[in-house]
Amino acid sequence: MIQIKDLHKSYKMGKNSLHVLKGINFNVEEGELVAIMGSSGSGKSTLLNILGMLDELDEGTYTLDGVAIKNLNETKAAQYRNKFLGFIFQSFNLINYKSAAENVALPLYYQKVARKERQEKALKYLTQVGLKEWANHLPSELSGGQKQRVAIARAMAAEPKVLLADEPTGALDSTTSYEVMDLIQKINDQGNTILIVTHEPDIADMCKRIVHLKDGVIIEDKKIEQVRASKYV
Amino acid sequence: MFSRDNWREIFQTIQKNKLRTFLSGFTVALGILIFVVLFGFGNGLINTFQLFFEDDAQNIITFFPGQTTKPYKGYKSGRQIEFDRSDLADIEKNFPMFLEYVTPRIGRTYLTKFKNESNNYSTRGVAPSHQFAEKTIIMKGRYLDKLDILKKTKTAVIGRLVERDLFGQKDAIGNYIDVGGSVFKIVGVYQDDGGDDEERRIYVPYTTLQLIEKNNDKVDQIIVAFKPELGYSGAMALEKSLSTFFKEKKYINPNDQNGIFIRNVAEGLKQTQQLARVLQLIVSFVAFGTIIAGIIGISNIMVFVVKERTKELGIRKALGATPKSVIGTILLESIFITTISGVLGMLIGIAILSSLDKTLEDFFITDPFIDLSVAIFATVVLIIFGGVAGYIPAKRAARIKPIVALRDE
Numbered sequence: 001m002i003q004i005k006d007l008h009k010s011y012k013m014g015k016n017s018l019h020v021l022k023g024i025n026f027n028v029e030e031g032e033l034v035a036i037m038g039s040s041g042s043g044k045s046t047l048l049n050i051l052g053m054l055d056e057l058d059e060g061t062y063t064l065d066g067v068a069i070k071n072l073n074e075t076k077a078a079q080y081r082n083k084f085l086g087f088i089f090q091s092f093n094l095i096n097y098k099s100a101a102e103n104v105a106l107p108l109y110y111q112k113v114a115r116k117e118r119q120e121k122a123l124k125y126l127t128q129v130g131l132k133e134w135a136n137h138l139p140s141e142l143s144g145g146q147k148q149r150v151a152i153a154r155a156m157a158a159e160p161k162v163l164l165a166d167e168p169t170g171a172l173d174s175t176t177s178y179e180v181m182d183l184i185q186k187i188n189d190q191g192n193t194i195l196i197v198t199h200e201p202d203i204a205d206m207c208k209r210i211v212h213l214k215d216g217v218i219i220e221d222k223k224i225e226q227v228r229a230s231k232y233v
Numbered sequence: 234m235f236s237r238d239n240w241r242e243i244f245q246t247i248q249k250n251k252l253r254t255f256l257s258g259f260t261v262a263l264g265i266l267i268f269v270v271l272f273g274f275g276n277g278l279i280n281t282f283q284l285f286f287e288d289d290a291q292n293i294i295t296f297f298p299g300q301t302t303k304p305y306k307g308y309k310s311g312r313q314i315e316f317d318r319s320d321l322a323d324i325e326k327n328f329p330m331f332l333e334y335v336t337p338r339i340g341r342t343y344l345t346k347f348k349n350e351s352n353n354y355s356t357r358g359v360a361p362s363h364q365f366a367e368k369t370i371i372m373k374g375r376y377l378d379k380l381d382i383l384k385k386t387k388t389a390v391i392g393r394l395v396e397r398d399l400f401g402q403k404d405a406i407g408n409y410i411d412v413g414g415s416v417f418k419i420v421g422v423y424q425d426d427g428g429d430d431e432e433r434r435i436y437v438p439y440t441t442l443q444l445i446e447k448n449n450d451k452v453d454q455i456i457v458a459f460k461p462e463l464g465y466s467g468a469m470a471l472e473k474s475l476s477t478f479f480k481e482k483k484y485i486n487p488n489d490q491n492g493i494f495i496r497n498v499a500e501g502l503k504q505t506q507q508l509a510r511v512l513q514l515i516v517s518f519v520a521f522g523t524i525i526a527g528i529i530g531i532s533n534i535m536v537f538v539v540k541e542r543t544k545e546l547g548i549r550k551a552l553g554a555t556p557k558s559v560i561g562t563i564l565l566e567s568i569f570i571t572t573i574s575g576v577l578g579m580l581i582g583i584a585i586l587s588s589l590d591k592t593l594e595d596f597f598i599t600d601p602f603i604d605l606s607v608a609i610f611a612t613v614v615l616i617i618f619g620g621v622a623g624y625i626p627a628k629r630a631a632r633i634k635p636i637v638a639l640r641d642e
Contacts, residue, residue, distance in 0.1 A: 054551065074631070079553065095548060109238065111553065
């Protein structure tokens with residue numbers, strides 16, 4: 001699903017250039033649940049941003065579902081993001097004046113899906129994350145865990161190839177974190193490919209594979225026995 | 234770009250951000266409102282100035298006899314100049330292509346009596362064309378005519394207030410009044426926009442007055458109406474040649490300023506109109522300043538709006554919004570708000586102007602109004618600049634990378 005070869009990325013900070021990713025080689029198959037781990041500054045968020053086409057790579061190749069991601073203009077990048085990727089952020093990033101259902105329907109709006117179908121789909125995914133009754137509530141009326149579940153529903157609404165989660169449990173307490181992870185595992189069970197950036201080992205243990213980044217290189221890439229979050233819920 | 238979905242999205246944004254919408258809408262509406270009202274006031278000012286002159290005809294040059302102060306051709310200084318009927322004929326003969334009409338005016342004040350009522354009124358001996366010079370409006374009966382002049386009839390046209398004073402509610406036409414010892418038949422009653430004084434006058438044929446006064450030939454003033462197409466410079470030139478003509482005929486030193494006095498309405502009118510125009514210019518300047526202030530206001534708000542929405546736009550971009558759709562959303566929203574509030578401000582302004590009507594007459598503002606085209610033009614200018622003001626920050630926002638926008642907590 002994802003092939004990355006020899007990926008380099010550096011940031012210019014005035015005269016100095018900060019080499020963040022120093023040659024990453026990395027493949028993800030369909031249906032995998034991968035945790036990208038590393039301390040802060042290891043380059044894990046940069047890697048995720050490049051995977052999410054939110055940032056551009058300097059060197060190397062990135063192929064997503066057989067499509068080379070290269071030299072995209074803004075419009076093209078926006079279309080690819082919409083078609084291929086679903087994002088889950090640490091700070092949820094819901095639009096605060098839109099109801100849960102409207103937030104979930106937003107990616108579909110940019111896919112030019114008809115309004116009625118959007119509403120149906122939004123409700124379907126909200127049901128899937130267990131928030132059917134909260135469809136008409138504003139984000140400010142939801143708890144942190146509920147907000148993240150709305151965000152997950154939104155990420156799935158466009159039926160993307162890959163879900164990218166940047167510290168999805170970073171702003172949640174551990175009980176809520178496990179609930180969210182349980183949801184993510186269930187989505188993965190349905191065959192969705194998911195990448196999670198985290199620095200929490202217990203969250204990483206709930207994935208099927210852990211990629212360890214340090215100083216811009218992968219120092220460890222191992223398949224693990226998944227810990228089911230449902231045990232803790 | 235203009236699909237129903239887009240509009241729904243825009244309406245939702247507007248509805249859910251009422252303060253923001255109100256602020257930007259208010260700026261625009263207020264800008265247009267003040268512009269319309271100020272501009273209208275400027276026009277009202279001009280109206281007032283024009284009214285000052287509307288009471289009398291504006292193509293009038295009046296000649297008053299004076300006393301010479303310089304000796305000339307054997308005549309001593311201090312000689313009283315007098316006009317007579319031959320002067321009228323000479324003017325008509327020498328300047329026919331420039332003139333509409335010429336009328337003499339003899340001014341007297343006589344005790345006027347009807348039955349037990351009496352009062353002193355200014356009585357004027359005039360020719361029929363004097364009606365146009367003074368813009369006398371006949372309410373009933375008729376004005377003096379050529380036959381009256383020729384036959385020196387004892388007919389009088391009296392002012393509305395003279396009739397009220399002497400006759401009360403009764404009809405004066407056909408009655409006889411005693412004017413300074415002679416009996417005149419009233420043939421007409423007039424009104425005049427020049428105020429109460431002008432409606433307390435009595436007009437009689439000038440030839441009749443001359444007859445009563447020992448059958449002399451004198452007239453007090455000569456009123457010359459030039460053809461309006463002469464324009465300002467033509468009127469000034471005519472004034473000059475008439476003055477030369479009189480001075481020559483009456484043996485007045487060409488450099489004597491006091492032999493003949495001249496009042497040219499065109500001159501005063503021009504000066505006043507210039508003053509009004511300068512005032513209008515100043516008012517327009519202030520009004521356009523308001524529009525510019527409005528443009529700056531809406532620009533500021535749009536910059537703020539885009540800044541405030543940076544994160545939201547970042548989220549939208551991460552979810553697949555193209556730069557075009559981001560710009561489109563912001564632009565449509567800003568144009569929508571400015572259009573609605575601009576038109577609203579314009580309509581309120583026009584409503585205020587038309588409701589004012591004559592209430593501000595004490596402040597020299599009469600019937601303030603604004604051409605609809607000017608008002609619409611100003612509104613469109615503000616809408617366009619509102620759009621431009623929205624476009625620049627929107628374009629910048631659309632270029633921001635989603636990660637940068639999302640980091641902006």
